[in-house]
Amino acid sequence: MKSLFQDARLHGWRAALLNGTDLRHVGRLEGFALRLLFAIVVWRSLEFYPAYPSLPKPVGLAAWPALWQTLGWDLTRLADPAVWSQCLLAARLLLTCYVLGVALPVALPLLALLHIAIRTLNNSQGAAHHGFQMVSLALLTQTLVVWFLAARRSLARARSQPPPPWAAPGNWTWLWLYTIAIAAATYVVSVCSKWDESSGQWLKNSPYVATEIVKTHRQNFYNNLDPAFIQGVPPATAPATSDPATNRYRHPIPPSADWLSRHPDLARVMFGAGFFLELLACLAVLDRRAALAIGLGLVTLHGSIEWLMELSFPFNERTVGVFFVNAVGWLILMLRDPAWWPSRRLWAGSFLAASALLAAHLATARGDTPLAHFLDLCQHPAAVVPELFAWPAALKWSWVLLTQTVLLAALALSVASLRPQRPAPPTLP
């Protein structure tokens, strides 16, 4: 693969943009789409600004005092709003370079450093937060990938040879694959920790996660005293009995926790499914079909946790949505390769199914029934991007419908592609 303009001159713009994308590779246009969508995720995550003026429990970079003494600087400077607004200005410039694919060996490490620095300040307060690690690790991994590719291209240049196809400009496969790999690794780490901390008893004891559901609802209530987290029942304003330490802070038990505690075997099946999905996340690197299947599973897992525990990991969910589910990549593959272009029947079926799911979701959106939550979960993978913006409803739901149609068609094609090919019948002479 040559530069975009050389390719466009030789093969036309369509081929120059779409070529390179197949089941296991990522070409130019798909690479651009992935970088654009991930840049939006990174930008949104940088908007969460923790202005802590000190580092009482330093972790990570903050735990290297010698480094900061040498630099004559420390991370608490980021707590100054003026400094942080300058950092955001720099982040905008760096993200623009990232989306355009320009100066990546410089832009990506600076972005990674900025992202890690501000979240390190947040996590150095004695309370670890686990909502941003995946984005930071993805930026760090992408830095390593672009450095490695830049080194390989430089070596080829020094030898007056063209770079190997996997390191050629316009081939974004490694960036895609290694981002999936690091994201998948974080889920496997979580499984290892569960196994280690519970001495291998996690699956057996998983029904007790129901108690944690009660806890997360209580904690959410005490964040803002929102009665929605205590089933809308206003708390008592004065002790109801002579013992203020027992009744006053008692609230109704969330129905999901109550149900799970009464059905431990079903709870074990549900939590066990999530456990094995996390364990198998590393298989997503196999190809685009595996990434889609596991990505849909992980987005559903996050959506289910959000529903059950009122605990969301929006940036993990979006990183998985962009790189694993990758609806844009599937659309580009369909446009590029006639073998992956869905038949009219499949398009129509996917569109009708997506429309039916969307209509049912909109009709039940205000409900709090399991069916309403299931229909909401069905929209999650298609809504990872529009949920980041306050788009008008018409634009948001059109985007969701289009994405959902592509994803349903991609799923059907993936399943069909796994069926063994029957040999052609012998032709008669």
Add this chain to the structure above:
Amino acid sequence: MPFPIPAPSACGARLWAGGARYLALAAFMGGAILLCLKTGEHYPFSHFPMYGNPGPRPVDYYFLTDAAGQPLPVLELTGDTAPKLKKRLNTELNEWGFAHNVRMKSRIPSDVRARLAKEVLDGFVAQSRQRGTPLPDQVQLWRGEIHLGADGYHETFFQEAAN
């Protein structure tokens, strides 16, 4: 159309190319997993220990009230969520336990626990003043415990600290 069968040499080359690609990815993921597990909570690395050891023992959470025991909106006033109350206190208790070779938090002497809880509460009071949304002059830190038994859930409450 019958599936084209590549020549053995092409098969070998494809297998080698695919194998090398997956070997490199597996090595990278294995390294990343080990690094995260060994490093622990050093951002951006983490061993992601959330809900890692569910069991029949009670689950606790923390909240703030005013002097009359009326709950206070933790996020609104301190800028941090209610789970941070527990996380910060646990960090203090774990550090003290590590320094004094006490493995179980329940074995930490009550006067030490009270002192550490007061320090955490004071930290949140200072933080709320700093951000211009001060907590009331008198604040209490409460611990709620959720017990799951054969007859369902029970909750008990303990005052951990007050200023």
